[in-house]
Amino acid sequence: MAGKASLRFQRPPVIAAAACVAGKKEGEGPLGPLYDQVDESDLFGADSWEKAESAMQKRAAQLALKKGNASPDQVRYLFAGDLLGQLIATSFGTMELGIPLFGLYGACSTMGEALCLGAMTVNAGYGDQVMAMTSSHFATAEKQFRFPLAYGNQRPLSATWTVTGCGSLLLTPWGSEGLARIPAVTVGRIEDLGIRDSMNMGAAMAPAAFHTIEQNFLDLGVDETWYDQIITGDLGMIGSRILLDLMKEKGRNLKGIHRDCGCLVYHNRRQDTHSGGSGCGCSALVLCAYILPKIRSGEWKRVLFVPTGALLSTVSFNEGQSIPGIAHGVVIEGMR
Amino acid sequence: MAGKASLRFQRPPVIAAAACVAGKKEGEGPLGPLYDQVDESDLFGADSWEKAESAMQKRAAQLALKKGNASPDQVRYLFAGDLLGQLIATSFGTMELGIPLFGLYGACSTMGEALCLGAMTVNAGYGDQVMAMTSSHFATAEKQFRFPLAYGNQRPLSATWTVTGCGSLLLTPWGSEGLARIPAVTVGRIEDLGIRDSMNMGAAMAPAAFHTIEQNFLDLGVDETWYDQIITGDLGMIGSRILLDLMKEKGRNLKGIHRDCGCLVYHNRRQDTHSGGSGCGCSALVLCAYILPKIRSGEWKRVLFVPTGALLSTVSFNEGQSIPGIAHGVVIEGMR
Numbered sequence: 001m002a003g004k005a006s007l008r009f010q011r012p013p014v015i016a017a018a019a020c021v022a023g024k025k026e027g028e029g030p031l032g033p034l035y036d037q038v039d040e041s042d043l044f045g046a047d048s049w050e051k052a053e054s055a056m057q058k059r060a061a062q063l064a065l066k067k068g069n070a071s072p073d074q075v076r077y078l079f080a081g082d083l084l085g086q087l088i089a090t091s092f093g094t095m096e097l098g099i100p101l102f103g104l105y106g107a108c109s110t111m112g113e114a115l116c117l118g119a120m121t122v123n124a125g126y127g128d129q130v131m132a133m134t135s136s137h138f139a140t141a142e143k144q145f146r147f148p149l150a151y152g153n154q155r156p157l158s159a160t161w162t163v164t165g166c167g168s169l170l171l172t173p174w175g176s177e178g179l180a181r182i183p184a185v186t187v188g189r190i191e192d193l194g195i196r197d198s199m200n201m202g203a204a205m206a207p208a209a210f211h212t213i214e215q216n217f218l219d220l221g222v223d224e225t226w227y228d229q230i231i232t233g234d235l236g237m238i239g240s241r242i243l244l245d246l247m248k249e250k251g252r253n254l255k256g257i258h259r260d261c262g263c264l265v266y267h268n269r270r271q272d273t274h275s276g277g278s279g280c281g282c283s284a285l286v287l288c289a290y291i292l293p294k295i296r297s298g299e300w301k302r303v304l305f306v307p308t309g310a311l312l313s314t315v316s317f318n319e320g321q322s323i324p325g326i327a328h329g330v331v332i333e334g335m336r
Numbered sequence: 337m338a339g340k341a342s343l344r345f346q347r348p349p350v351i352a353a354a355a356c357v358a359g360k361k362e363g364e365g366p367l368g369p370l371y372d373q374v375d376e377s378d379l380f381g382a383d384s385w386e387k388a389e390s391a392m393q394k395r396a397a398q399l400a401l402k403k404g405n406a407s408p409d410q411v412r413y414l415f416a417g418d419l420l421g422q423l424i425a426t427s428f429g430t431m432e433l434g435i436p437l438f439g440l441y442g443a444c445s446t447m448g449e450a451l452c453l454g455a456m457t458v459n460a461g462y463g464d465q466v467m468a469m470t471s472s473h474f475a476t477a478e479k480q481f482r483f484p485l486a487y488g489n490q491r492p493l494s495a496t497w498t499v500t501g502c503g504s505l506l507l508t509p510w511g512s513e514g515l516a517r518i519p520a521v522t523v524g525r526i527e528d529l530g531i532r533d534s535m536n537m538g539a540a541m542a543p544a545a546f547h548t549i550e551q552n553f554l555d556l557g558v559d560e561t562w563y564d565q566i567i568t569g570d571l572g573m574i575g576s577r578i579l580l581d582l583m584k585e586k587g588r589n590l591k592g593i594h595r596d597c598g599c600l601v602y603h604n605r606r607q608d609t610h611s612g613g614s615g616c617g618c619s620a621l622v623l624c625a626y627i628l629p630k631i632r633s634g635e636w637k638r639v640l641f642v643p644t645g646a647l648l649s650t651v652s653f654n655e656g657q658s659i660p661g662i663a664h665g666v667v668i669e670g671m672r
Contacts, residue, residue: 085421
């Protein structure tokens with residue numbers, strides 16, 4: 001394994017506030033009652049899916065600011081991204097905020113990337129308030145990566161369902177009050193085992209999750225016992241099984257410790273979501289609505305949050321390229 | 337104007353090495369002899385334009401590493417991006433390097449975004465070697481944003497020509513030897529004046545360049561006289577004229593101080609490139625081949641480098657949305 005990829009913060013930045021907004025199907029999922037807002041139309045008051053995704057970002061950002069008692073001009077930097085080509089959901093969703101913007105793309109791992117950079121920025125003293133935000137929308141993603149909804153595309157059982165959702169987090173320096181803190185991050189490398197099936201992204205991303213988790217253990221000198229939970233982004237049921245197999249080969253038993261946002265977000269059988277949820281809204285929703293409250297309540301002391309991304313486009317896929325994966329690790333622990 | 341967007345580094349990070357690789361048309365431009373490598377086929381040994389762009393990134397990264405006397409596993413983090421949907425040029429171009437990756441999207445401003453984050457990372461002590469890299473390719477960009485080359489698309493005079501090129505820079509901490517240093521950065525906000533003509537991106541980006549330059553002056557307490565040159569990314573001839581007009585309204589005369597990478601990269605009339613060059617390879621090439629050597633030689637002491645980006649996609653454009661712009665400012669000064 002190559003050099004270090006992790007950073008440890010002596011005075012861990014704080015997640016001061018978190019807000020999330022979700023679509024109808026997500027609202028009907030097991031975490032439905034935990035989301036701050038659910039839009040029953042999936043349109044969020046807009047007249048196109050892309051504008052709907054932007055409107056969702058705006059709502060989530062406004063909610064996070066409200067919860068954090070902050071105004072946009074107090075937020076020094078915004079780290080944000082989505083799945084669409086040229087990040088249009090983010091550009092149109094965040095422009096009215098007027099916050100200096102770093103546009104990010106890490107496929108469904110983008111919340112990990114945003115939290116890594118946000119924590120690095122706050123820890124370095126570059127800003128007292130920094131925002132991390134990502135979104136995805138089922139309808140925009142189907143159009144971007146597969147077919148418009150009207151086509152009635154059929155999906156194999158290995159496919160995941162892109163989450164309609166957005167999570168927005170406000171990061172503040174050590175010493176401030178908040179929900180949780182980020183004592184370390186592990187930035188991901190691209191891993192490519194040659195998977196070419198775009199309807200099985202869990203398989204493409206599992207090796208990346210595996211390597212990032214192992215790198216985190218190595219860099220920080222810990223192992224799986226250091227964490228109450230290791231929660232991957234959106235491997236879904238197939239990818240999660242592969243991750244557990246890879247871990248087992250290393251002699252690690254993650255049973256009971258490992259969860260996956262893609263498996264948590266829907267009633268998979270009842271909601272016909274096959275392998276689970278995906279999209280950079282998936283890990284964002286689960287983080288804001290489920291993980292942070294459990295850390296805050298003290299149920300979990302320390303979680304390794306590992307959003308995973310499949311780095312494909314329709315162009316690369318149609319040209320016969322493989323689907324590389326990436327995963328970023330964020331250690332999140334309670335305030336006490 | 338809202339709060340601060342700039343950071344000043346007391347011990348400025350150093351640009352230790354820079355390398356650039358360009359296509360045939362760029363090689364025939366005024367800066368042609370200054371590029372490290374020119375590929376006469378524009379294919380860089382690959383069999384598709386997308387793979388060509390990735391191959392170009394790989395070459396530029398390898399050259400920068402060689403010049404900086406570094407190996408990939410010594411590079412702590414890579415900040416990189418391109419113009420293509422889901423950043424496929426970057427994913428496939430950088431994966432063999434195995435460097436922990438932050439994928440960035442800021443349209444043609446991405447080299448500014450990468451340098452801001454790279455300098456912030458090095459300055460915070462998060463890594464002794466960090467890489468910033470961006471690319472664009474005429475053929476992949478035409479396919480992504482307009483039409484495949486075989487269509488023989490005609491272009492209005494306000495259009496720019498996407499540069500086939502990649503620049504890669506190695507950043508190291510204060511105290512190390514190198515070509516130049518980065519004493520300050522100004523992170524851009526999205527500016528949208530409602531321009532809807534995707535064949536006139538200079539007009540869409542000029543207000544963003546204007547605001548970033550003004551924000552830089554305000555935050556650092558300086559004005560245009562502090563800089564030997566203010567060099568924008570790829571406004572082209574039309575965008576540059578608009579920027580100078582906006583500056584004039586503010587009572588600032590940038591004549592003789594302002595240059596634009598889009599105007600520098602081609603013999604615009606002879607090479608039929610209309611308003612100039614664009615693409616995130618444009619400012620990357622001009623920075624590596626032209627700006628840094630002039631700073632190194634002492635001809636320029638301090639430059640404000642302002643890559644500009646037009647945040648559109650074919651989807652946002654076809655849905656009748658405007659073209660927001662963004663520009664990131666990077667102060668670059670000589671080592672002495």
